[in-house]
Amino acid sequence: MPPDHNVDDYVDAPAPHRHGGPLRVGLGGPVGSGKTALAAALCRTLGAEYDLAVVTNDIYTTEDADFLRRNAVLPDDRIEAVQTGCCPHTAIRDDITANLDAVELLESRHPGLELVLVESGGDNLTASFSYGLVDVQVFVVDVAGGDKVPRKGGPGVTAADLLVVNKTDLAPLVGADLGVMRRDADAVRGGRPTLLVSLREDPTAAAVADWVREQVRVRGAAGADTTRA
């Protein structure tokens, strides 16, 4: 492991992080694990409760942003797509400038903003958000990647504030043992929560939405009334 990938740096990342303004929630994880599906679900479920917006970090196109627009889960002016210069990981961890610009643009456009979801471009198991960009982060892996994924660890799996194991509906098809995934995740996550979900079966992502509500509650609803002068 190269020196700039010291696991301890991630595992011991001190909580709680809190920037001013809306609560910023990172949605990370490998390509295809269900980050956009989760963002869409959270918009549907929480859109009426919170003043919210989404930043997408597509690798190449504006695919994810377009998906959210097409599915009309959010109005256009609440979705910002960031170009990541072939390096989605850099844009959420090492040089977060473009993402900060996007968050600030959304904040200036919607002064009452309470919640911003930042979807990563999708990378491998080492991808994680800088806490300079987000307040909390969710790492999404999927069952189809095999039940060994939680055991493989990596900063996303071990240190994310919430681990979501998505596509449980596919477990019988790919011969994945959900019990093993749950046990391995618990073993490496030091008490941090893990949710096994199927966004196909529950497009509202009820359990994840509950977790987000709790974060907003615990870390202070970031609306105009609490953090703004």
Add this chain to the structure above:
Amino acid sequence: MTAALLTLADSRLPAGGHTHSGGVEQAIAAGVVHDPATLSAFLRRRLHTSGAVAAGLAAAACGADPTTLVRLDQEADARTPSPALRAASRQQGRGLVRVGRRAWPSPAWDDLPERPHHALALGVAAHAGGLLPRDAAAAAAYLSVSGPATAAQRLLAMDPLAVAALTARLAAEIDAVAAVDGVPAAADPLLDLLAEVHAARKDRFFAS
């Protein structure tokens, strides 16, 4: 002094530079750049036009008073006919101001106009970091080459050693451009056109 300059010109300084290709993404799409030789030609062309302008502006902005900074910002606009390139420059200026304020606190930051051109932010960063106008020019000239070089390497999966070598071989030319007197008005319609075509694309990795 030297360490501050190295920090300012370091591509790892989190100022957002890695999301800009300096026109090379569109140059590759247009077939203008496709190998080390054509990349080198592109970098030299950029260095002697927008690189030279940026170097002159950065040097002039280093230690300048607020009125001069406003005038230089207008001069930068006048030398940047492409709206896409103006936007890209101001976007990078904003990124550099964000990290520069934290890295080198100084009242000079407050003298900059809102969302300044990148070269002006470089000049102020150099000043705030205790550097001289010629250092600001050196950083601007070097960055005009290093950004697109890295972008080309990623986009074409080029040999990083070849890219490092051709960048290193430009050192003397970069130094000569950095020694610029005043603010030149060198223009390159090709770079302007590439930038405009690029900005209209949806399928791009880089912001510019």
